[in-house]
């Protein structure tokens with residue numbers, strides 16, 4: 054017969070072993086493994102029951118109770134140890150995943166649209182708000198659309214106004230987006246309200262001229278269109294693009310396809326119109342050509358000039374960009390120098 058006192062020492066030794074060995078545990082997985090060693094069916098605590106048969110029957114109840122107490126204690130012990138470890142583990146995760154919101158953010162360099170595209174979009178925005186639709190013509194035109202139909206027949210002195218690149222006696226690189234007017238009027242009945250942006254080409258090259266540049270043509274044909282309509286529309290455009298204080302002025306001019314023809318000036322946005330070096334002390338800056346569509350042009354397109362009248366305008370997009378952003382050499386718009394382009398981000 055085993056002595057109960059001896060057996061109780063064994064039980065106490067198991068408890069001590071648990072307490073000692075558990076000091077080295079560092080995570081919940083280790084707790085789980087150790088718990089198995091002691092509390093599984095064949096674990097060290099359960100094994101103590103094997104001594105039951107050696108215990109005097111009168112002391113078996115007492116022995117069983119003591120082993121059970123150990124078991125319950127061990128269950129609690131591992132339970133709270135496990136909880137402690139899990140808490141610590143969570144803290145470690147929180148710590149490692151902590152975000153330092155005071156760290157400077159990564160910045161991404163964002164590109165921007167080319168100034169010419171920005172101005173083109175601004176113009177389209179303004180005029181489409183007035184109901185204009187876009188018609189894009191072609192860069193290669195025949196002589197008829199670029200000149201003759203626009204009331205500029207061969208040998209007309211106005212052909213000298215534009216130095217033309219001839220591809221053949223018949224075809225040219227268009228010198229003006231005005232050619233789009235003819236295509237539209239040949240194909241559509243009034244009312245017509247179109248805007249035609251695009252590249253044009255002229256053998257011309259200095260600080261303010263480039264062999265390739267962009268224009269934006271406008272054409273409105275309807276009953277009773279007058280210069281007043283033209284001035285009203287251009288006023289809106291000029292205020293949007295150059296600022297609300299800007300005023301417009303029409304000056305008589307000459308284009309073969311308009312009669313009367315005007316040059317549109319805006320009040321100088323540098324000095325407000327009092328005169329400065331930017332506006333050559335005139336207070337005004339010339340921005341575009343315009344006029345009332347010549348009767349002959351309407352007739353060429355099969356539109357009755359006694360019923361309909363039209364207004365037209367042609368805006369130089371690079372010219373607007375240069376004025377607006379203070380660029381004094383048109384080449385800067387074609388050199389792709391990021392030091393220039395990065396400064397202009399107007400959307």
Ligand code: DAH
Nearest residue numbers: 229231342343344365366367
């Ligand atoms: N086509 C002219 C040019 O390139 C600009 C122009 C002037 C267009 C008057 C027009 C206009 O539609 O009415 O110089």
